Amino acid sequence: MPIRIPDALPATDQLASENIFVMTEYRAMHQDIRPLRVILLNLMPTKIATETQILRKLSNTPLQIEITLLRMASHDSKNVSEQHLETFYRTFDEIEHEHFDGMIITGAPVELLEFEDVDYWPELCDIMEWSRTHVHSTLHICWGAQAGIYYHYGIQKHELPKKMSGVFEHRQIKLTSPLLRGFDDRFWAPHSRYTCVYPEDIERHPHLELVAVSDEAGVYIAKSTNSRHFFVFGHPEYDRATLNAEYERDVARGLDIAVPAHYYPEDDPSQPPSSNWRAHAQLLYTNWLNYYVYQTTPYDIEHAGEEETSKIAEEEAHKAQLRKRSTPVPVPKPAAQSSEFLRAENEDDDGYDPYSDRREESPLFEPDPWK
Numbered sequence: 443m444p445i446r447i448p449d450a451l452p453a454t455d456q457l458a459s460e461n462i463f464v465m466t467e468y469r470a471m472h473q474d475i476r477p478l479r480v481i482l483l484n485l486m487p488t489k490i491a492t493e494t495q496i497l498r499k500l501s502n503t504p505l506q507i508e509i510t511l512l513r514m515a516s517h518d519s520k521n522v523s524e525q526h527l528e529t530f531y532r533t534f535d536e537i538e539h540e541h542f543d544g545m546i547i548t549g550a551p552v553e554l555l556e557f558e559d560v561d562y563w564p565e566l567c568d569i570m571e572w573s574r575t576h577v578h579s580t581l582h583i584c585w586g587a588q589a590g591i592y593y594h595y596g597i598q599k600h601e602l603p604k605k606m607s608g609v610f611e612h613r614q615i616k617l618t619s620p621l622l623r624g625f626d627d628r629f630w631a632p633h634s635r636y637t638c639v640y641p642e643d644i645e646r647h648p649h650l651e652l653v654a655v656s657d658e659a660g661v662y663i664a665k666s667t668n669s670r671h672f673f674v675f676g677h678p679e680y681d682r683a684t685l686n687a688e689y690e691r692d693v694a695r696g697l698d699i700a701v702p703a704h705y706y707p708e709d710d711p712s713q714p715p716s717s718n719w720r721a722h723a724q725l726l727y728t729n730w731l732n733y734y735v736y737q738t739t740p741y742d743i744e745h746a747g748e749e750e751t752s753k754i755a756e757e758e759a760h761k762a763q764l765r766k767r768s769t770p771v772p773v774p775k776p777a778a779q780s781s782e783f784l785r786a787e788n789e790d791d792d793g794y795d796p797y798s799d800r801r802e803e804s805p806l807f808e809p810d811p812w813k
Contacts, residue, residue: 477506478543478735479743481577483569484511484531485550485586489522492548495679499727505736510537512569517562534569538576541746544735545577549584549677553637554601557592567593578739578746580671581730584635587673591639591664594671595647599637605692606633607685608703609719610659610676615652620733621663621672621726622654629722630704632685633659633676658703663726669734670749678723686715 480500486492493511500507513519515533547570552560560566570593573580582590591597609632614622638660644650653663664673677684685702689711692699707713739746 476741476743477508478731478739479508479510479541479746480544480546480731480735481510481512481537481542483545483547483586484513485548485566487519487522487551489513489519490526491681491684492679495681495684496546496548496727499679499724500731502724503728503731505731507731510542512537514562514565516565534565534572538572540576541743542577543579543739543743543746544731545573545580547580547582547586547590549586549635551585553585553588553599553635557589570594573747574670575747579669579730579734582671582673583679584675584677585637587664587675588637588639590671591644591650591673594666595650597639597643597647597650599639601637602635605636605699606638606659607635607689607700608633608659609685609705610656610703612654612656612659612662614654616654619653619665621665621729623729623733624725625722630719631656631662631676631678631722632680632705632719633662634680634685634688634702635675639664639675668749669738672730672734674726678719678726680719680723682715682717686711 482493482496484492497509500509511531513527513531513533515535519527550560557563566589570590574594580590588599592599609630612629612631614625614627616622633656641652641655641661644652644661644664649667650664651667652661653665655661659676661675663675665671685705689699689702701709701711702715703709705715707716740748
């Protein structure tokens with residue numbers, strides 16, 4: 443959460459230059475507050491473990507969050523009881539007319555399949571399309587990130603020579619990104635996947651940007667330039683023992699699998715693994731919730747996704763106009779923001795700019811005449 447200080451306090455400018463989030467008194471007095479609505483699409487077979495891991499990250503924040511659990515109606519889950527699903531989960535047809543501030547789409551152990559060969563791919567496409575107009579910001583994880591960046595932006599995944607498993611060092615690409623606010627220059631995060639996306643494909647796309655990468659594990663975080671979609675290709679939510687459980691499972695299946703890199707002391711699976719990524723994992727979820735959901739979502743939940751709804755409508759109108767006319771017509775400008783405190787047009791970074799609504803005020807004290 444931000445700190446609230448007087449608008450004219452001299453420290454404000456210094457904190458801003460250090461990428462520290464400060465809320466001015468003016469904004470604090472004009473800010474409406476309500477619980478955030480976040481929907482979790484859980485594609486993992488180990489649903490209860492995944493629920494626990496992600497909810498642990500979402501709960502460690504001062505924000506009040508209302509969680510909805512979503513499952514695929516077109517897929518039979520074999521690793522969790524039907525009673526658990528019926529009791530705690532909803533299906534898309536039950537929530538498609540609702541709006542949410544945030545959405546999380548998890549990974550799934552289907553990455554060696556082509557997207558179109560996944561049995562629930564058509565339903566997932568319907569949900570991702572719906573999220574454009576009913577969700578303010580979406581966080582995609584691992585295979586969910588690969589699926590999301592493919593569906594929304596056409597970025598292909600590529601099979602790796604062997605499974606990428608372990609805990610890897612990462613570096614920030616976009617140093618000013620609020621998503622990484624508070625991160626160390628170098629930080630660690632778990633990966634567990636057989637496929638990847640190429641950083642050059644993301645860099646070439648005009649509506650995407652890299653946020654963090656690993657020299658060893660490749661792309662870790664990418665995002666859309668409008669901050670509506672975030673793609674995390676690792677598993678920051680993993681517990682200390684998750685990679686160990688996966689490794690033991692693969693060994694028991696007789697797979698030719700390498701020991702997870704940088705995970706066990708001295709790469710010895712007989713020793714208990716350590717955890718050196720939990721702090722940054724927590725920051726990642728907290729920063730996403732704060733800067734890209736809480737600070738920018740409209741107070742009226744029915745307006746969540748409204749920007750994209752207007753954009754889609756204008757695109758369709760533009761296409762219809764082109765079909766009627768033989769000469770090109772200009773692409774219409776995006777609709778105006780529907781909420782007073784959505785992203786400012788003058789911001790120079792992704793996410794909410796806390797200084798966009800700062801009033802011009804004279805200093806409270808005279809400058810020191812002896813300096």
